[in-house]
Amino acid sequence: MPLDRSIIASLPLFEGLSPAELDGVLKDARAARFPKESTIFEQEAEVRSFFVLLAGHVRVVRATPDGRQVIARYISEGEIFGIAAALGRLTYPATAIAAVDCVVLVWPNAVWPDLAARFPVLSAGTFKTVGSRLQDAQARVVELATEHVEQRVANALLRLANQTGRKTEAGIEIDFPIWRQDIAEMTGTTLHTVSRLLSAWEERGIVVSGRQRVTVTDAHRLVLLAQHRSKD
Amino acid sequence: MPLDRSIIASLPLFEGLSPAELDGVLKDARAARFPKESTIFEQEAEVRSFFVLLAGHVRVVRATPDGRQVIARYISEGEIFGIAAALGRLTYPATAIAAVDCVVLVWPNAVWPDLAARFPVLSAGTFKTVGSRLQDAQARVVELATEHVEQRVANALLRLANQTGRKTEAGIEIDFPIWRQDIAEMTGTTLHTVSRLLSAWEERGIVVSGRQRVTVTDAHRLVLLAQHRSKD
DNA sequence: CGTGCGATTGACGCGTATCAATGTAAGTGG
DNA sequence: CCACTTACATTGATACGCGTCAATCGCACG
Incomplete structure (x- = not known):
């Protein structure tokens, strides 16, 4: 059963795409529900998918070798996450956990190059997302240091x-x-x-x-x- | 006077490009020399160019409002830097200073979309660079926190x-x-x-x-x- | 009405920042 | 080439933020 395009039409990430294009984007996606405190993907695990959060909040956590952990960020509704593949990584650099009951869209990893090539909006948007996370991370470095x-x-x-x-x-x-x-x-x-x-x-x-x-x-x-x- | 393609042919960033393509990449570039401790670009300044370091070492520094500063990273030979434009930023998030006498290639900002579109290798390479810097930054956050x-x-x-x-x-x-x-x-x-x-x-x-x-x-x-x- | 997990609060000490003084090597000008 | 100056480095003394340990509290849930 195909997903209805209305669920993503209003997200900034997909802005400007025609109804037909939206359907194209959704063709390879599936929706999934993650109950509160369940794991969406795990640090060091092989990268198989990337995600868009439709509802809920996701906590992204990096664990240190000695068992301590640091919350890298919280993902809000509408954000893309788990895009390690686009960054050339084979394993996830962090663990993602549903902070509350969540609904997410899941794409298999392999469709990324194709999607990115067919929809420049998506590629550019992802570039910006990564850029702003880099800003965030560096701002946190400064904060922690000073x-x-x-x-x-x-x-x-x-x-x-x-x-x-x-x-x-x-x-x-x-x-x-x-x-x-x-x-x-x-x-x-x-x-x-x-x-x-x-x-x-x-x-x-x-x-x-x-x-x-x-x-x-x-x-x-x-x-x-x-x-x-x-x-x- | 056009730059010789040999100066970039061996850099990983341009790997796989034909001699003609290398010339195309270099067409809009100019080489510049920055003496030790001189500023290459300044935090908060309008983004006009992006750079590749040919020789030397560059220190990238973020200043806080109260005058303290944090070294974000050192750039080594062959690396691309100052790519704020590709990340959708209008101003540089940090200051770049030549740690020693440096030689850099400089491209005007405006040619990026064209270059990125014509040379997917370059685009993908930059994506990876940004990805690995994000990794770096988040690793530093964990380090500072724990x-x-x-x-x-x-x-x-x-x-x-x-x-x-x-x-x-x-x-x-x-x-x-x-x-x-x-x-x-x-x-x-x-x-x-x-x-x-x-x-x-x-x-x-x-x-x-x-x-x-x-x-x-x-x-x-x-x-x-x-x-x-x-x-x- | 217990039971347990999260939150609170106090006591204590370590790791580092801060302040201050001195040492020492690299310029600089006469 | 040497005195002077400047800038980086070292080292000691002191203060204090905050992590650690430990005890208790109190709200939620079975």
């Missing part, structure tokens, strides 16, 4: 709020379950320190947080904390 | 030695001037700490170092230091 834990955690929360925030009456809530350990793994610190920071911020009315839930209530002051320079 | 200063400095030296090392009778010498501050900016630490580490390592016979010069004499033990988890 900023203190407090600023890094503030920045991480702001990025999450921007990227996936849902407005509530209390403020901007991060709309997937996230626990202290996650935030620690995004910022290169420990859950203890994250907990202390969130507690302190909650006391000052900047955030409201609880079990697997964080709401930013005063983004402005959080920005100030994020920019706070140690030396001036 | 490892201690000593391991990070050891890793940085090993990478430099691998990438640009020159064998001497004493060991592998990094063949461009590098001072303590540079190593500090590669690893997110201070020149003081780097100095202390190098002194300690020199005492143990692992490196020999002096003013703007570092030679790795016992790479094996340095690898051990780099992998050293937690404690003894």
